[in-house]
Amino acid sequence: MLLKIPRLYDSHTHFIATGEFAGGLALGELKSASDVAKIPLKSSYYRGEWLMGFGWNETAWPEPPHKKILDLIFPDHPVFFARMDGHRCWVNSKALQYLGFASETGVLMEKEHLQAWDRLPDYTHEQQRGHILTACRVFNKSGFTHVRDMSCTESLWHNLVSLSEAKELTLAIEENVTSHDLNDFESILDLCVRAKKTETPYVRMKGVKVFYDGSLGSQTAYLSKPYNGKGDGPRGTPLWDLADIEEVLKRTWAAGLDFSVHTIGDEAAHQIVDLARKVSAKGSVGRLNIEHAQLLRPETIQMMKPLHVRCHMQPCHWLSDKVWLEDKLGDLYKYVFPWEALRLAQIPISFGCDSPVEPPSFLRNKEALEKSVQAGIRKFNGDLAVAHSHPDAGFMDSYTVIEEDKIKEVVFAGTKLLL
Ligand SMILES: [Zn+2]
Incomplete structure (x- = not known):
């Protein structure tokens, strides 16, 4: 094929x-x-x-x-x-x-880990340029010409702009900056607004990302029912006050930026979508990105309909998590990886891989979508190529040819890349 x-x-x-x-x-x-x-x-x-x-x-x-x-x-x-x-x-x-x-x-x-990461000294300019070019190669080799990054910093932004001006970038990159609490939000919003003014044809600043919960693996994702179906056991906790999220959401939208939220558990996603709905009803408008969307209740999906929302899903996580997923989720297992439910509700979805947590790979996502059907996950009847294609046709003209499950050709901005 x-x-x-x-x-x-x-x-x-x-x-x-x-x-x-x-x-x-x-x-x-x-x-x-x-x-x-x-x-x-x-x-x-x-x-x-x-x-x-x-x-x-x-x-x-x-x-x-x-x-x-x-x-x-x-x-x-x-x-x-x-x-x-x-x-x-x-x-x-x-x-x-x-x-x-x-x-x-x-x-x-979780939060301490992310704060620790933020407090590390910067890499040198040369080290960072090296990491950028290495990352471009890693993504290109896997066939990708477009990526959305969740972890921008001031120095990364400047390096990306200068590398794109030197025509050394072989990827079109969208950037988001992660805020960990109200204390760092001010400076992050400022970085986003300044960066937006220096966008290039290769790099775009999209907005602010926050973590609202943790992960299923470490049982820190925020669920509506206890883990492992245990009567009154832990069900994870949110990482922010909802009132603080509301403030950050409104200000991000008011600045014309996207607001992206890491939500893994069904309760985390539900609360964020509900908040976006309330804020929208009061006249704020903006784009909401639900990161991961691994577990969504049907009512949460219905609530998304009037919003400008996109769900960013990583089917490959299923390959890594499938061994414990059913035990861990109990009753909630029926809501896991709801790509087909989202498609039926006409909520836009985009696929990705959460690299470096999973290797960037279109083919692993394809494999996960096919194999997960046997684990009782509803078959995705949408077009995988569409869900894996950047929605803006005006953003760096590029294409990738895949034949017999091999990356055959990657053409970025009219140039065929050597893989
Ligand atoms: Zn991530």
Whole structure:
């Protein structure tokens, strides 16, 4: 089968982290926490003084990760090792000292993890340019010509603008900046507004993103029923006050920017859509992006109809999560990965891969959509090529040819790329 897809789009990525992971210290193969002692180190793994590493997964380790292990092996440098799911980091005592955090174990989760990430020193200009170009190559090799990034910073924006002026970018990039609380919102809004004035044909500033809950894997996604069907067990908690979200949402829309919310649990998504509905009813208008949309109740989908909403889904997450999904969700399993329910309600959806949490791959998403039917997930009857194509035909004319499940040709802005 031959597919020619215009503007092949990954609608939810962490762009610079994709480049950073691809060229950085990979921890995915560690068999135990103390195995970190055996890894050969390169100077490029350092971010200022900090040793960075990515992708550990402790599920098969004999002992859990602990700061003591890192203190012994790396006494002289602060260490920041991000977990594979992007929701936790494992740090040493030196790092905790720099960050001003207290932690018994040296494993920071969710909000603290994200705040810690924000407090790391900048990479050098050259390191960051390297990560950008590496990320472009990673996406191009997987066939993508368009990406939507959720993790912009001031320095990333400037580097992207200068690389696009030098015609070195081989991707069309949409940027969003993540706000963690009301304290950083002011400066983030300011960055978005300034960046919007310096957009280029390659890079666009879209708006503000916030995290409203965590992940299913760490049972921090906010559900309407307890995890594992357990009577009165935990069901996750929201990361923001809804009143604070309301303020941030209104101001983001008033500035003409998109508002994007990470919601994994059905209750998280429901509360955000309900809030957007109330705010809209009072006269505010703007675009709402629901990130992940992994679990949506039918009434939440109905409530989306009058809003300018788009759901950004990553079918490939199903491939990684399918083993525990049904146990963890209990009754709510019937609402998981509702791509077909969204299509039937005519809510626009875009597919992506959440790289570097999952590798960027159109083909893995295709595989997930096909195989998930056997797990009782309703078949997606829409056009996968459309859901994986950037909706704006005026944004960098490009196409990708896929034949027999191989990326055959990528043409970006009229130039055939060497893969
Ligand atoms: Zn993400």
